[in-house]
Amino acid sequence: EAGVAQSPRYKIIEKRQSVAFWCNPISGHATLYWYQQILGQGPKLLIQFQNNGVVDDSQLPKDRFSAERLKGVDSTLKIQPAKLEDSAVYLCASSSGQGNTGELFFGEGSRLTVL
Amino acid sequence: AQRVTQPEKLLSVFKGAPVELKCNYSYSGSPELFWYVQYSRQRLQLLLRHISRESIKGFTADLNKGETSFHLKKPFAQEEDSAMYYCAPRSKLVFGKGMKLTVNP
Numbered sequence: 001e002a003g004v005a006q007s008p009r010y011k012i013i014e015k016r017q018s019v020a021f022w023c024n025p026i027s028g029h030a031t032l033y034w035y036q037q038i039l040g041q042g043p044k045l046l047i048q049f050q051n052n053g054v055v056d057d058s059q060l061p062k063d064r065f066s067a068e069r070l071k072g073v074d075s076t077l078k079i080q081p082a083k084l085e086d087s088a089v090y091l092c093a094s095s096s097g098q099g100n101t102g103e104l105f106f107g108e109g110s111r112l113t114v115l
Numbered sequence: 116a117q118r119v120t121q122p123e124k125l126l127s128v129f130k131g132a133p134v135e136l137k138c139n140y141s142y143s144g145s146p147e148l149f150w151y152v153q154y155s156r157q158r159l160q161l162l163l164r165h166i167s168r169e170s171i172k173g174f175t176a177d178l179n180k181g182e183t184s185f186h187l188k189k190p191f192a193q194e195e196d197s198a199m200y201y202c203a204p205r206s207k208l209v210f211g212k213g214m215k216l217t218v219n220p
Contacts, residue, residue: 003158033207042121042201042210043159059208091159104151104207106159 002026004107006092012113018080021110025073025094031055033104034067034077035091043091049075082114117142117204119185121211128192129219136187136214138176138202147205148185150176154198162187162200172196192218 005024013019025032030051035043046065048055052072060067064083069075079086089109095102120139128134140146150162163171165178165185176187185202197218202211 040212042203042212044210045208056208093159103161103164104159108158 004092004094004105006090006107006110008110009108010111010113012115013082014115015084016081018078019082019112020079021077021090021092021112023075023077023092023107025075025092026096026105029094029096029105030072031095031097031102032069032075033091033093033095034075035093037089037091037109039088046077046090079112082112084114087112087114117146117206117208119148119202119204119209119211121200121202121214123214124212125215125217127217127219130194131191132218134187134189134192134196134216134218136200136202136216138185138187138211140183140185140202140204142204146178146180146183146185148176148178149203149205149207150174150185150187151201151203151210152198153201154195159201192216194218194220 007022032049034046037043046060047057047067049069052069067077089111091109092107093104095104118141149164151159152162153159174189178185199213201213
């Protein structure tokens with residue numbers, strides 16, 4: 001089966017610019033997650049969707065980050081305006097189970113560098 | 116909040132040596148914990164979860180409620196075990212900071 005797809009793989013922008021990342025989960029997976037992984041740290045959940053509804057966005061900096069999953073399949077994560085501290089790898093993951101007990105399947109990530 | 120701590124960032128051993136990657140948790144209720152692994156140039160993937168009590172690639176992890184730990188162990192490390200290992204709580208809100216295991220020939 002095809003894995004979680006993410007694009008772009010790499011992005012370099014200047015601070016105050018905007019950027020968007022796209023994720024296509026594994027077919028049939030209802031739950032989709034966006035993580036931020038800063039160098040030297042573990043992944044931190046930004047937002048979790050169940051179909052097209054938000055389950056948890058408690059750690060999403062809502063003043064500059066937004067995410068949507070309009071049709072319950074693909075998702076986009078946007079940062080506007082970007083700050084230097086947003087430099088990180090943005091990971092998308094999906095799972096088939098409801099709740100948080102299921103296995104997560106990760107994409108390759110989108111590496112963002114903010115100059 | 117469900118929190119996990121990986122106290123060590125690096126571990127380097129020789130092939131055939133035992134390894135133990137430490138993970139401590141600090142939340143109440145019924146803990147449910149996972150180990151994820153990322154091999155070089157590969158995606159982060161599930162290694163094992165404590166509820167299944169399985170052994171994957173020779174690794175095991177036992178939940179110790181008394182010590183609030185979920186250490187990952189393997190009796191004889193192999194070079195292909197070299198990777199980043201992350202402990203994660205049930206909520207998956209924040210993974211542990213990860214530990215880099217290097218197994219030398």
